[in-house]
Amino acid sequence: MKxxxxxxxxxxxxxxxxxxxxxxxxxxxxxxxxxxxxxxSQNVEKGGKVTKPEDPTKEGYSFARWELxxxxxxxxxxxxxxxxxVAKWNKKEPSKEEKPTEPVASVCTLTCDKGYALNTESCSxxxxxxxxxxxxxxSVNLEIGSTYEIGASVYPSGVLNTGLTYxxxxxxxxxxxxxxxxTAVKPGKAVITVKSSDSGKMATVTITVLDDYKYRxxxxxxxxxxxxxxxxxxxxxxxxxxxxxxxxVYNAADxxxxxxxxxxxxxxxxxxxxxxxxxxxxxxTTYNVKKAIIG
Numbered sequence: 001m002k003x004x005x006x007x008x009x010x011x012x013x014x015x016x017x018x019x020x021x022x023x024x025x026x027x028x029x030x031x032x033x034x035x036x037x038x039x040x041s042q043n044v045e046k047g048g049k050v051t052k053p054e055d056p057t058k059e060g061y062s063f064a065r066w067e068l069x070x071x072x073x074x075x076x077x078x079x080x081x082x083x084x085x086v087a088k089w090n091k092k093e094p095s096k097e098e099k100p101t102e103p104v105a106s107v108c109t110l111t112c113d114k115g116y117a118l119n120t121e122s123c124s125x126x127x128x129x130x131x132x133x134x135x136x137x138x139s140v141n142l143e144i145g146s147t148y149e150i151g152a153s154v155y156p157s158g159v160l161n162t163g164l165t166y167x168x169x170x171x172x173x174x175x176x177x178x179x180x181x182x183t184a185v186k187p188g189k190a191v192i193t194v195k196s197s198d199s200g201k202m203a204t205v206t207i208t209v210l211d212d213y214k215y216r217x218x219x220x221x222x223x224x225x226x227x228x229x230x231x232x233x234x235x236x237x238x239x240x241x242x243x244x245x246x247x248x249v250y251n252a253a254d255x256x257x258x259x260x261x262x263x264x265x266x267x268x269x270x271x272x273x274x275x276x277x278x279x280x281x282x283x284x285t286t287y288n289v290k291k292a293i294i295g
Contacts, residue, residue: 115160163197
């Protein structure tokens with residue numbers, strides 16, 4: 001009897017073990033949507049297959065596939081372990097309809113009256129005013145009795161009020177009329193002021209009236225001729241007539257010795273040359289040179 005009980009117990013134990021070994025094991029399959037909408041996990045029996053879920057969605061992206069360990073997952077494979085499938089996304093390119101359109105700049109078609117200019121940013125007109133007075137030169141040398149036109153103008157062009165007034169701070173030296181014509185009166189300096197009647201902007205011109213015996217000549221090369229030279233032969237200064245004759249012969253020989261000026265009856269040279277002129281030789285005769293400032 002005791003042996004029978006043992007036998008029954010053994011049979012029961014084997015039956016339980018057999019039943020346990022034959023039961024189907026389940027595996028957990030989870031879905032990581034990687035920022036997309038949530039996807040429900042699945043319990044899959046051993047040897048079963050994962051049911052492909054509905055594709056998740058994600059703003060600005062299109063769903064590509066489910067991946068396992070970085071590789072595309074094949075839903076026809078049997079499940080043999082727990083696993084997590086991860087969603088793979090592709091960034092969407094905006095369609096033509098979705099692409100932002102560039103704002104169209106408004107075009108200002110406003111036409112301004114004479115004396116006014118257009119402000120394109122505000123599409124409005126503003127009145128032009130004189131911002132600068134221009135003159136031909138800011139410094140001029142004149143001989144007594146000569147005249148000079150200031151030649152003033154205003155900036156910008158298009159200003160309605162282009163009026164200018166002229167004044168001299170020393171009319172005993174140089175006078176100026178209402179049209180900007182300067183007349184040299186006597187040796188000295190005078191400052192001519194040109195003033196805009198519109199905005200009060202000003203420009204000045206310094207007038208130097210030269211003394212009759214302090215003459216300045218503007219050479220062709222642009223250098224100021226400001227010295228006269230005195231020729232000396234055997235320690236004796238040449239007369240004006242003799243100096244003129246020497247000058248004529250010297251230059252006829254294709255040499256350069258300044259310029260003979262009839263107004264002062266002397267040879268004059270530019271200031272850059274005078275320091276290099278100490279002696280001249282002509283027809284076996286040597287002349288010493290002495291300089292004298294004339295301007």
